[in-house]
Amino acid sequence: MRTRSDLNFFMITKRVERIAACLPADWGSAYDHVTIGCTVESQAQAEKRLPLYNLLPLRCKTLICEPLLSPIDLAPYLTGEVEMVVVGGESGEEARSCHFDWVMEIRAACIACGVSFVFKQTGANFVKGGKHYRIPRKLQQSQARKAAIDYRVDSEL
Numbered sequence: 001m002r003t004r005s006d007l008n009f010f011m012i013t014k015r016v017e018r019i020a021a022c023l024p025a026d027w028g029s030a031y032d033h034v035t036i037g038c039t040v041e042s043q044a045q046a047e048k049r050l051p052l053y054n055l056l057p058l059r060c061k062t063l064i065c066e067p068l069l070s071p072i073d074l075a076p077y078l079t080g081e082v083e084m085v086v087v088g089g090e091s092g093e094e095a096r097s098c099h100f101d102w103v104m105e106i107r108a109a110c111i112a113c114g115v116s117f118v119f120k121q122t123g124a125n126f127v128k129g130g131k132h133y134r135i136p137r138k139l140q141q142s143q144a145r146k147a148a149i150d151y152r153v154d155s156e157l
Contacts, residue, residue: 001033001034005032006033008033008034009031009033009034010037010062011034011035012036012039013037013039014040014045014049016038016049016052016056019036019056023057028057029059030057030058030059030060032059032060034059034060035062036056036058036060036061037061037063037064038050038062038063039065039066040072041066041067041069042070042072043070043071046072046073046074050074050076051077053077054077060083061079061083062082062084062085063084063085065086065088065106066086066089066120066121067088067089067090067091067095067096067098068087068088068090068102068103068123069090069096071099071101071102071105072105074106075109075113078109078110078113082113082115083115084117084118085106085116085117085118086118086120087103087119087120088120088121088122088123088144089121089122089123089124089125089126091123091137095123095124095125097125097127098122098123098127099126100129103149107119110151115153116150116151116152116153117150117151119144119145119147119150121141121143121144122135122140122143122144123135124136124140126143
């Protein structure tokens with residue numbers, strides 16, 4: 001990665017406790033062209049992973065709330081280094097529900113903290129306005145786009 005600074009690298013993990021040990025010796029305060037994202041699907045996982053994640057020497061940080069399985073208060077973790085939050089429901093026959101209210105709460109926290117927000121997909125079991133919707137996989141991303149709730153800071157998206 002160090003030698004290919006002409007490319008942007010994007011990695012996602014839920015094992016943030018392993019990142020520091022895996023960084024190259026010449027990492028320093030980070031490579032500008034490498035983003036390491038952290039997944040958080042619930043408040044419990046946010047409280048476990050994000051304090052560690054925010055301490056890591058990373059210039060480009062993204063949070064992935066997918067599958068979103070519960071409400072999450074991300075506001076305490078949206079530091080100046082977090083550039084974007086991506087949210088999506090779970091796919092598949094046995095998918096757990098994703099509630100639109102949870103998505104909107106995360107979006108509000110992102111806007112308040114000046115962090116870009118992307119609603120990637122509804123998931124297979126989506127709850128909005130008290131109604132439960134079963135959404136086929138091929139429509140989950142397009143339904144999220146129809147909500148038109150993405151929030152962009154500057155021109156990064």
